[in-house]
């Protein structure tokens with residue numbers, strides 16, 4: 366009525382923005398990449414699985430987006446530095462970083478070796494720190510927008526930062542660490558116009574945590590504590606990422622969006 370929609374700005378418009386998504390070859394990282402691209406961003410895709418990333422680049426090209434893939438092990442500083450340098454070389458700047466690459470290898474606490482613990486911390490926590498620090502150095506060169514904003518960092522944590530899961534002592538430690546680290550980063554980076562927020566997904570159906578192929582009894586037990594009685598989709602997490610990446614969330618920093626069908630509300 367009265368052209369109301371015409372007077373509203375396009376919601377979550379990322380035209381002219383450059384984003385990096387880690388762990389982009391499949392699962393949630395793929396959904397974040399396709400979604401940010403649909404919103405107008407140019408997207409650099411990073412993963413240890415370069416061939417998988419290339420397939421996502423092809424999908425992005427089909428939807429007329431701009432993208433490229435970089436082989437990057439998030440536990441290796443030299444790979445992360447190369448990812449940042451390649452992105453700036455190809456797209457000129459960085460506005461958005463989605464730290465998403467994560468591993469969750471189940472192992473009982475008493476069988477967990479030092480190397481098991483270190484591997485998870487290196488990818489899930491140290492990698493997020495290194496990528497955020499390197500991206501920030503580029504973001505602070507950006508011209509601030511009308512709200513003084515220069516960039517947005519989104520860290521994919523987990524409800525494992527809030528509740529414990531047996532067999533995932535290292536993973537829960539890494540995800541809890543992300544929340545604390547992000548809050549401290551948010552305080553230091555607010556004066557620079559860079560926002561840092563987290564998303565805590567609940568049970569999301571992805572290749573890494575497939576609910577579809579689960580034994581029906583195990584699936585029923587897994588869904589029992591979830592008030593919505595279903596797993597979430599990668600797209601439902603990508604929608605939260607899109608909001609946090611865009612100017613529509615310009616007053617959010619140091620926050621965590623829990624996207625879990627109500628699981629930890631109880």
Ligand SMILES: NC(=O)c1ccc[n+]([C@@H]2O[C@H](COP(=O)([O-])OP(=O)(O)OC[C@H]3O[C@@H](n4cnc5c(N)ncnc54)[C@H](O)[C@@H]3O)[C@@H](O)[C@H]2O)c1
Pocket residue numbers: 387388389390391392393394411412413414417437438439440465466467468469488521522523524565566567568569570571572573574
């Ligand atoms: N699926 C869930 O239920 C769930 C719930 C909460 C949080 N999460 C978190 O969401 C993120 C994505 O999970 P997903 O379920 O999509 O996982 P997934 O296993 O389906 O995909 C993860 C991607 O990360 C890549 N990757 C793994 N190690 C890497 C490394 N060292 N460097 C770069 N890339 C690497 C993999 O190749 C893969 O493409 C992770 O951080 C995970 O901890 C997942």
